[in-house]
Structure formats: C-alpha cells, structure tokens
Amino acid sequence: MKLMTELSDKHYDVVVVGGGIVGLASAYAAVKKGLSVALVERESQNKDASVRNFGFVTVSGQRRGEHWQRAMHSRNIWAEIAPQAGIEVEHSGLHMLIQRPEAMSVAEAFLKTEMGESCHLLSQAEMNEQAPYLKEGLGVLYSPHELRVESNTAIGKLAHWLNQSQGVDFYNKTAVHSIELPVVHTSRGTLHARYCVVCSGSDLHSLYPDTLAQANATLCTLNMMRVMPKTSFKLNAAVMSDLSFARYDGFAQLPEAKGLIHLLDDIQPAERKAGVHLIVVQSLDGSLIIGDSHDYSDKELPFRDSYQDDLILKEFHQIMNVGEVDIIQHWSGVYPSAENVVFKASPEKGVVVGSITSGTGASTGFAFGEELINLVLESK
Template identity: 45%
Template sequence: MERSFDLAIVGAGIVGLAHALAAARRGLKVVVIDRDAQANGASIRNFGFITVTGQQAGETWRRAKRSRDVWAEIAPKAGIAIAHAGLCTTSRRPEATAVLEAFLRTEMGEGCELVIGNALGERFPFLAGQQAALWSPHDLRVESREAIPLLAAHLERDWGVTILRKTTVRGVALPVIETSNGVLRADAAIICPGDDFTGLYADALKAAYPALTRCKLQMLRVRTASTGPDLPCAVMSDLSLVRYLGYAELPEAAALRARLEREQPEQLANGIHLITVASADGTRVVGDSHHYAATPDPFGDTKVDDLILDEYEAVFGARPLVETRWLGTYASLPDRAMLREWVADRVGLVIVTSGTGASTSFAIGEETIAEMFG
C-alpha cells in the first residue's frame, strides 16, 4: 500500500531536518527521505558551532539568532548536550582590535564586550599574547556527529516524522514521489540536496545559478596537554575578521586585510581562518580552509593543515597533537548565503550556500514552511 504524507523532504541533513521540525510543529504528516544509511555529509563534518556573532548583517544574522534559540529549546528534549556557549574573537594586531571596536558599535554587538590588557589574561588565561578579545554570549556549540542523529531520533520519536534511509528519490511528480523502495504520495515536497547538484531539478538549478560550486574544507581534531573540557567557549582570531562577513564588511576591516596580505598571504590564499571548539573528551576541533571546485579532489594537504596549526599556535601559544583529520564539502555561491527556489507547483528546493547550515537552518525551515503552507 502506498503511504501518503502532507510533505516529503528529500535530504536528512540539518537543512532537511530543520524543515521537518518546522512542518511537524504545524501538525503536518512528514516523511524525510535520504539515500545514506546515516548522516554522513556536511552536517556532521563541521564544528557544531551555532554561530551568531560575525554572521553577515541582515537576514543571515537574524536567521542565526532565531536558529540559536531553536537549538537551545530542542537540545534538552532531544538529549543533545550543549558543549559550551559563547565566543572569544581574539585580536593580536591593532587593526584587528579596531574591527572589533567597530563591530561593538553595530546592533550585532549588543550584549558583547571588548576585553583588553590585564583583564584579558585574568578572564581568558588560555589566550596567549593576544591584544584583545571580543566576548559574545550569543553562540552555542554541539557535537555535530552526535547531535544530528539525536535530532533525527527526536523528530521520529516525539514528532511522528517518518525517516526513510538508504532510499533514493528518482522523481517527483506530485502527488507521486518515486523512490528506489517504491512509491510514496505527498501533497508537497522540499528538496534539500546539500552539495549534490546533479540530481533532482539539476537543469533548473544550473540555469538559475551558474556560479554554484562546492567548497572543500580541511578539519582537525587535536588534543592538548590538559584533560577534560578545557575551553569554556569557541575561539576565533584575526583571520576570521576578514572572512566572516559581519566583521569583514565593516570599513575598518580593509586595513586589517591589507596587513594580513603582507604578513599571512598563504593563509589568505588557502581560505584559512581559525575556529577552535572544545569537546567533552578534552579534544578540540580546529579548522579550517576553503578551496572551491565543481568536483573537489578527495585529498588533504598537510601544508594546509600546518598553516591552520600555525594560526592556532599564534593564538594559544603551543602546537597540539593532531588525532584526526578529515575533509568536508558544502555548496557555495559567492553572492548569497542560501537559495530557495520553487521549481514546480508546491515543490521547493533549498540549499545553504555559505557553510552556515548549522547556524541558520532552523530559521530557514520556518520561513519555507510558512511560505508553502501559509
């Protein structure tokens, strides 16, 4: 017997699951369909860092704030641990400090503070030789490889969402959804393909967004000399201030970029900036780099890892032991953080194109469901 749903979602990454939550909260009968046996893509290969501070001003920042609130609400219900909260964005150059001061003057700086001089060492003793740090209480960190499966289980257990694994969607002609495991029926569909642009509605996607490509990241899990969770918050550095658009679009960032082009050209050429987050087992997740191609090669470059670790050492004063290395990929567009296209009647296609999926997807899902169902 064919199964019928109000909404079919193709893709069980964070974008698809966020749409499923928004739809289930409206009382809709939802099925999520994914070709893999478990989460395996960008949603579990990232920092698990729900980043508000530093996101591009406007829609992306507002979406991040809303998504952070949803994470905080559902995490305890889903059994997802909040590893730590808050962000220290450090500066070791006066040009970087000027960017942080400018950020504080924007609406995005509300609730943040600049910690300078002796107060910095007293409050954040893990920051070696830094000039200043912007402290923000707005950000959260979860362990992605644990959080995404727990979120999926929460949707199944507590919201009645059906999740079909190891199932490929071959075609969508509503109300018919043709899959590798038979036919489903649904009144509406949302396609969340991540960075796979060759499947459903590939021609429409290519025609509308010819610049759409993929970004490859190099990531590290490291261990320091201490035991147990040793960072109370996430940490970024000078390089982050010319990459994260909430800082980089400020006029004051131009002088910092000019200095970094002189002093750290290799890091800039490889799209490197520093994010460091802590795990409960005492390890830290560190990254990352950015390289763009339609089909990124599957190989990590130790020189790139070394450049990441150079920045880590400049902030923390010591080089850690690398335990694990991995690659991530995500969809990328140079001029937008996400795309939402209505590719057919009651069929939407949603892709986060900026590496901000964990940070913004819950808000994006709410917007899409509201637009689709009123």
C-alpha cells in the same frame, strides 16, 4: 529510532528529501505547523556537511541583516530543542583574540552596530579568568550567543527525537529519483505527498539540476582536524583570531575591515590564499576540533594537502598557549558556496528546493527550514 522498512501508502502532507540539518529543520518546521511529514535520506544516516562541521552555531560574524537574524533565531531553536533531544551544549560564547590594531578597529566598529549589542571587549581581569589559555593580544571580543554541539552525534539525536517525539517518519537508505506530485519516486518505490521540500545539500545535480544551477554555486572543500592537547584544559568558549575578522561577512563587510584585509593579505598571504582562518571548539573528552581551509575550485577531490593543516596549526599555536597537541583525526567536507548566502526556489507547484550556499547551515538551518516550509505552502 524506528526506521520505516517498508514504504508506506499513507498520504503525507510533506515529504522532505535529505537528512542533513536543513532537511531535519524543514521537517521540524512542518511538524510545528501540524503537518504530517516523511523524511527520505539516501544513506543510512547523513554523512555529509552536517556531521562534518564544527557544530559551531555562530551568530556574531554572520552577514548583517537577514542572515544574522536567521542565525539568532536558529540559535534560540537549538537552545530550546537540544535538552529535549538529549544534545549536550558543550560550551557557549565566543572569544576572538585581537592581535593587531587593524583588528581592534573592526571589533570596535562591530560593537557599535546592532549586531554587537550584547557583545563586549573583555577587561584584562576577565581575560585572565575566562580565557587564560589565550596568548597576549590587544584584547578579546566576547560574544555570548554561540553554542557548540557535537555534530557527528547531534544530527542523529535530532533525527531520533523528530522520529520519536514529533512523529516524523524516516525512510533511510532510500534515494529520491524524481517527484511528480502527489507521487515521489524513490529507489524503493513510491511515497505520496501534497508537498515536497528538497534539501540535497551539495548534490546539485541529481534533483532539479536546472533550478539549482540558478544558485551559481561552486563546491567548497574544507580541511578539518581533531587534536588532543598533551596537557588537558577546559575551553570556556569557542576561539577565533584576526583571520576571522577578515573572513566572516558580519565583520569583513564593515568598511573598517578594509585595512585589516589588506594587512593580512600582505603578512599572511598563504593563509589568505588557502582560505585559512581559525575556529577552535572543544568536545567532552577534552579534544579540540580546529580548522579550517577553503578550496573553492569546485573539484571536491578526495586528496588533502597537508600544508593547509600546517597553516591551521601555525595559527592555532600563534594564539593559544596550550602546549603540544597530537592530531588524532583528519577529515574534509564540502558545501555549496555562492555570493548569496542561501538559495531557495520553487521549480513547480508544491515543490521547493533549498540550499545554504555560505557554509553556515549549523548556524542558520532552523530558520531556513521554516522559510522553505512557508515557501512550499505558498507554492500551490
């Protein structure tokens, strides 16, 4: 990738601030409209939520309506771009093991909605063939939409492709300090643009803090692990459990979910309190990323509680029959969280700030990037 070592005196149509998935998606949306784009990232490359996530592009489970549609649209863009950008889709689809009658009621209700149209319950024979590593349950809800990419490399590959094939200029190790269009003030000098889109992720304080305060977001910290099974196996689709039916809005906001939520609050209080639910995805080397927990205290502390990992591992072994695993990596990540799933606003003419406030940017970022570009073009 060719990074701009000197600030250009070129006048860009759009300067995008932030090299996470939302910034990259906004850059792509602008390029598709024929606009010239510069992307400014303060680090050598993104080191935040966009590279720390599961790379789990999830459709089923996203909040019903507009957000579910964002996810479906974004998933289609991932599928189109990934091969061009050299990004491997490691597996697709989702298996949700149903362990309790209350979860079965949620799955059945979901299947009757428009969100469940292409999803179905696996037959016993399908379960044996497609997910032999799942423990016995009442059934498996299958969704075909999901994609899994390796985020910690996919984000760099996407940036490289935008640079090499789509003509986006990248200014890394460059922090944007303020915007007075047509001038964008950075730590290395000035850039010029007609429009500016700010996608600063969980940094709610540096640029337009008053505008971002309207998002009413707190910072949510998540614990994640990479484990290596002692006996190797191939995961055919991402895996989730009953806890996810009680957590993901697309399921949990269905009236039929009330019974499951009460039950899990009763029988798995520690998991519910720590915001633990289970996502399992696999990398090409056979290792699994498993998580996660959710701490909404806004503290964003560097210390991680091991009991949360214990809860995640307990749920993992509860539903998967894959023997012992070695934990080979731990990490945490942060995203802004609010009642509304996204926040976008135009604090002044030609400028838009946008943030995904539901921890779903890998799944919905491409659609959201298009919305930010449309909004900024209307803002003049």
